[in-house]
Amino acid sequence: MPNDIEMANRSPTCYCGGDRDLSKVEVQCCLCLRFCHHDCISLTTGPMLPFMTNYQFLCKDCSPAKPEEQFIKKTATFNQLCTTAIANLTQQSSTQTFFSRDREIVPFIDEKWDLLTFSQKKNKPTLHASIYKALGREDLFVSSDIAGEIMIALRERSLEKIGPINEKINEIMNPNANRALSPSTSNPVLSSSSNMIPLQTNQSGNGTFHGSSSANSVTSLANSEVTRRTSKRKLASENSVNTKRRGEIPKLERLIPKSFPPEYPFNKEGYRYHLAEPDPHSPFRQKFDETEVWAGKPIPGHLYRTFIENECLxxxxxxxxxxxxxxxxxxxxxxxxxxxxxxxxxxxxxxxxxxxxxxxxxxxxxxxxxxxxxxxxxxxxxxxxxxxxxxxxxxxxxxxxxxxxxxxxxxxxxxxxxxxxxxxxxxxHPDVMLPRKYKKLPLVKFKNYIYFEERDDLRTGEANLKAxxxxxxxxxxxxxxxxxxxxxxxxxxxxxxxxxxxxxxxxxxxxxxxxxxxxxxxxxxxxxxxxxxxxYCTHALNDLLFHLSHDEQDIDPKDPTAIAKNLDRNSTQEQSRRLTTLSLPLFE
Ligand SMILES: [Zn+2]
Ligand SMILES: [Zn+2]
Missing domain, CATH: 2.60.120.920 (SPRY domain)
Known part of the structure; x- marks a missing residue:
């Protein structure tokens, strides 16, 4: 029987509950990461091929306009065109992973151009040059000279991982490799560690969650004055009356914001408040949801994520x-x-x-x-x-x-x-591109909604400024x-x-x-x-990275002996890949 972590971390399946079908077109939701069968979604996306990544899709459960799905198709880059082409060739052939650049890959893109993207097709020499250049990307493709013919394979061997989100992760983890003009200018250190992060978390792990739950507790902000801190800080609704007993939290459903609530705490005097909503991907989420009464219990911050408004205002x-x-x-x-x-x-x-x-x-x-x-x-x-x-x-x-x-x-x-x-x-730098780490912040309650409370650290902020x-x-x-x-x-x-x-x-x-x-x-x-x-994408990634890094055994990424010991214990290649990612600066 699958354990809690396994259950909680598996992305939801398609609406129909069916398994993935790599032979057909599927689209990945950029928030819950599920793949939906193209036949099961209600939107019309126009013609598509399997393994496309040049779109953003929000499923009916994640879309801000739910239950209406959202889908935006983008002009494909040549990296994306080549990835889609080789993935389809690999899927169609049950044995081959390397394909001839000139006899198979270029004709595939040429032939299916209108299905793959909506930009104008370039003339033949330019098209070929662009494809050749993209195929030189060492972090995405492996090339081999077989009997005088250039053969190319995908570096990502698991076809089911090809989707817009993994691509985005790869992009954020390898900012330099991704935008290098030619393969020779790409950073060799980054290229060597450019394996995609598996989306599934460690299923054979010891089940211990190393979140910061002990540091988090819910404090009601609805009282006329917060006495928790030594300095007296008056809050927005000074004259509001809180009829609920302090610490008593209503049922979960009432805490799920649909939009920004009418009353809210202002960011001021060095504190800022981020509206929070339950994070469906958090380990132990389900178990926590089933607990009827939360009274007196601290809510761990990792069960929540920041609520993102669906309009820029x-x-x-x-x-x-x-x-x-x-x-x-x-x-x-x-x-x-x-x-x-x-x-x-x-x-x-x-x-x-x-x-x-x-x-x-x-x-x-x-x-x-x-x-x-x-x-x-x-x-x-x-x-x-x-x-x-x-x-x-x-x-x-x-x-x-x-x-x-x-x-x-x-x-x-x-x-x-x-x-x-x-x-x-x-x-x-990824540290700048990704949102700040909210999940370790304390949660506070204000008028039936939960907020992450962040304290402004001006000194560190100023010290970290870089032109x-x-x-x-x-x-x-x-x-x-x-x-x-x-x-x-x-x-x-x-x-x-x-x-x-x-x-x-x-x-x-x-x-x-x-x-x-x-x-x-x-x-x-x-x-x-x-x-x-x-x-939406960067927050989803940030949360995902948080869960991945905190689901690991508690090892110090700077301590090579601890990593080596863990490598011994977990001998699969998947495990060693994940431990490698821990030593990237993103997790420091
Ligand atoms: Zn389906
Ligand atoms: Zn979704």
């Missing part, structure tokens, strides 16, 4: 409380002194754009708008510290680390439509590029950020439709609204 709780946010959550009005609000979603790599319309700017009011990391203080204008970059309405100066510099002449005023473009390097080579911010006024405002900005996760002084009102637009979409960005940009799918 201005954040309800990641803002200065005195700012007035409209019901549309895009329009915001200032109060007295400068204070700020961040967007719900952030970006860590690539180019992203959003717009702000200055709806009303009476005399003696002002705005500073731009981008900020999560540690930027919301009770000051963005740009007061090292974590934000802004553009001022008065005089058009730019503002960072509390100093202003001349930028655009004249600033901006009522009815202006401003554009904000941030360009972050693609080769961002992102090529990181650039450009501002636009009514479609006109005002020039590069900031270069070599710090690496990190950036939110759209708006600061207002007295009663100015502005309205944000995160896309996808813009009044003045930039035409002169050095690299292709995306509307900030599109960061949502990326957020």
């Amino acid at each position: 201005l954040s309800l709780n990641d803002r200065a409380q005195q700012l007035k946010l409209n019901d549309d959550r895009l329009t915001v009005t200032g109060d007295k002194g400068y204070c700020s609000v961040r967007s719900t979603h952030c970006v860590s790599h690539g180019a992203w754009y959003y717009e702000v319309t200055i709806t009303s700017m009476p005399p003696n009011t002002a705005a500073r708008i731009g981008f900020a990391q999560h540690l930027a203080n919301l009770q000051t204008p963005i740009g007061t510290d090292k974590f934000g970059y802004s553009w001022r309405s008065r005089k058009g100066t730019i503002f960072h680390e509390a100093s202003g510099l001349h930028y655009s002449s004249g600033g901006y005023a009522e009815n202006d439509i401003l554009g904000f473009l941030i360009i972050l390097p693609e080769t961002t 992102a080579k090529g990181g650039t911010i450009i501002f636009y006024k009514n479609g006109i590029n005002q020039g590069v405002a900031f270069t070599n900005i710090y690496e990190g996760n950036y939110y759209a950020a708006i600061s207002l002084y007295y009663g100015a009102t502005v309205s944000a637009n995160f896309g996808p439709a813009f009044v003045y979409p930039p035409t002169d960005s050095p690299i292709p940009w995306k509307p900030l609204a599109e960061s949502i799918t990326e957020a």
